[in-house]
Amino acid sequence: MKTLIRPDGSKTPVLEAVWDVYRSGGVVGGTSAGAAIMSEVMIGAGTSVAALTRGVVRDYSGNDLPADSGVLVTRGLGFFPQGLMDQHFNQRARIGRLAVTLMDEKKNGNAIPGNREMNTLGFGVDENTALIYYAKEKKMKVAGVGGITMLDTKNARFTRVGKLPVIENLLLNYLEEGDTYDFTTGMIAPAEGKLSTREKEHYSEQYSGQTGILSPNPATFRDLYTIYLADNKVSDTVSCISSTGENSGFMITLYKTPATTCFYPEKPDRSDRYTATGIGMDITPVHISVTPMYIK
Numbered sequence: 297m298k299t300l301i302r303p304d305g306s307k308t309p310v311l312e313a314v315w316d317v318y319r320s321g322g323v324v325g326g327t328s329a330g331a332a333i334m335s336e337v338m339i340g341a342g343t344s345v346a347a348l349t350r351g352v353v354r355d356y357s358g359n360d361l362p363a364d365s366g367v368l369v370t371r372g373l374g375f376f377p378q379g380l381m382d383q384h385f386n387q388r389a390r391i392g393r394l395a396v397t398l399m400d401e402k403k404n405g406n407a408i409p410g411n412r413e414m415n416t417l418g419f420g421v422d423e424n425t426a427l428i429y430y431a432k433e434k435k436m437k438v439a440g441v442g443g444i445t446m447l448d449t450k451n452a453r454f455t456r457v458g459k460l461p462v463i464e465n466l467l468l469n470y471l472e473e474g475d476t477y478d479f480t481t482g483m484i485a486p487a488e489g490k491l492s493t494r495e496k497e498h499y500s501e502q503y504s505g506q507t508g509i510l511s512p513n514p515a516t517f518r519d520l521y522t523i524y525l526a527d528n529k530v531s532d533t534v535s536c537i538s539s540t541g542e543n544s545g546f547m548i549t550l551y552k553t554p555a556t557t558c559f560y561p562e563k564p565d566r567s568d569r570y571t572a573t574g575i576g577m578d579i580t581p582v583h584i585s586v587t588p589m590y591i592k
Contacts, residue, residue: 335381338372344392345540352400367393376429378479385420394418399454420445434479443472460581468575475571486571490559493527500529521550526558526572549578
């Protein structure tokens with residue numbers, strides 16, 4: 297950013313040249329930090345735990361924000377004006393930092409230069425995955441082996457318990473290879489060959505809450521809202537607790553809403569390919585107490 301934007305906020309000749317390519321219909325792409333930089337508001341650093349426990353940092357002059365200092369929110373380049381971008385999403389457990397940043401943006405919609413309106417949508421891009429944005433049509437398509445997690449904060453609520461955030465009524469959508477989203481209509485279209493799993497769910501086991509080194513195959517965040525919720529006959533709610541200290545943590549609760557739908561390929565290949573929409577999500581701070589089951 298420091299090489300592309302002058303201290304007064306104006307574009308350098310190099311960035312102007314890139315914008316000329318973009319306006320003429322050319323392709324502008326970026327990976328990792330190059331993906332985060334595409335939105336008008338950029339997540340510059342920070343983990344989910346730091347975001348939930350320390351909040352948003354907007355004024356930082358160094359090059360590398362310490363990992364436990366919060367989530368750094370600054371200015372991006374604005375090639376993707378439809379919401380906030382995050383990356384390495386499921387692989388680095390970034391759901392917390394995206395949610396915190398989105399809610400802070402919703403509360404302070406004009407806090408960052410270049411942010412013309414409140415952001416209500418967030419997009420978490422997995423590794424080896426692309427969010428392809430068609431600017432003229434205002435549509436996006438997913439390509440690659442992972443997926444795109446969409447967070448919608450339009451009807452979400454943000455309160456605090458002490459200094460800790462409580463985020464309720466987030467709406468989660470998940471898109472994979474070939475799925476599309478229309479920003480004008482708000483419609484998600486599953487890839488060709490995907491069918492609804494309603495009343496034909498593949499799974500019936502409830503989530504056990506497994507975690508740690510005793511779990512040989514721990515569930516991922518994606519597993520929670522696909523296998524254990526949206527594509528599950530018996531589960532309407534799934535909760536997972538992550539500790540942030542000896543006696544503290546956050547609970548993520550995912551739940552079906554009247555709008556929850558799940559799609560799966562009619563002829564699956566070697567990997568699961570899901571589309572899941574309309575999933576509710578809450579993030580709540582909790583006290584954690586551990587008591588031995590034996591009596592001394």
